Amino acid sequence: MRLFSIFTVILALSGPVLAAETGPATITVTGEGQVEAAPDMAMVSLGVTTEGDTASSALGANSEAVAAVIARLKAEAIEDRDIQTSGLSLGPRYDYGGSNGGQPKITGYLAMNMVTVRVRDLAAVGGVLDGVVSEGANTLNGLSFGLEDDASAIDEARRRAVADAAHKAALYAEAAGVKLGRVLSISEPAGFQPRGPVMMAEASFAKGAADVPVATGEVNLGASVSIVYEIAE
Structure with missing residues (x-):
């Protein structure tokens, strides 16, 4: 009887732990988005x-x-x-x-x-x-x-990052022979700061007579997002 009681207690304690480990199957992907714009x-x-x-x-x-x-x-x-x-x-x-x-x-x-x-x-x-x-x-x-006001460009980069993540998740699900379910979470990396500005290859010149020639080029602003999808039954 004493051994049976101990075994019953062990099962009672281990039950919630096993339940916590049996969550829904998921696919986690990271999306990247970039926007190029002329600097001002x-x-x-x-x-x-x-x-x-x-x-x-x-x-x-x-x-x-x-x-x-x-x-x-x-x-x-x-x-x-x-x-x-x-x-x-x-x-x-x-x-x-x-x-x-x-x-x-x-x-x-x-x-x-x-x-x-x-x-x-x-x-x-x-x-x-x-x-x-x-x-x-x-x-x-x-x-x-x-950019003096880069909010709209960064928002567009975030939209592209989400679209990139969705594309990757769909591709992985198709390759694995499963179906995507609902989105469980969306997050940016901890301490994330939008990337930019970065000089691009295409350049024009802002130059006056006898002035220092300056290549303005384009700026590149980027965003990153992590999305967790549930795998549908």
Whole structure:
């Protein structure tokens, strides 16, 4: 009787576990969607790097040059809201040549001020770059293109991702000789951020007389989705 009671308890405990493991058969697929579009804005990371015998002289020269660069940006019709300081550094410059008994020697100071600029008129990008360089900008960290309002493009990329997932699920079901049932879940990857913008091969040129030539190309925005389908009986 004691052994029978123990066996009954084991069955009672194991029953819910077995039931939890016998869910519906499913097919899980991941869909990808991409949308290409002509950009309507550019982001430029530029700045000024200066050197000086003292920290004060290096920073002073840098501040003067950056002020001239910002004034030129405003003269090029760049609004205040589209100009943002993105990096500011000041530090010693060392001589590691061993002329100081093997110890690094400070030979001057280096100041750097980086500014991120949004250019809403693509035809003006070349002129903006040419203008700021003439005013003292000597550092260019990057140039990228994008859409001022990319919500509709990203929504379309998501629709294409769902259609891609549905196509894959139908193909797998056909190959396996089963039928698709209802959708059990739809999810984007954790921490998902729409991909883009990425430069594409096709390019046109936004260029004025004597301006820096700039290839605007296309931007590519992408989305990803995971869908779980039930396999119909």
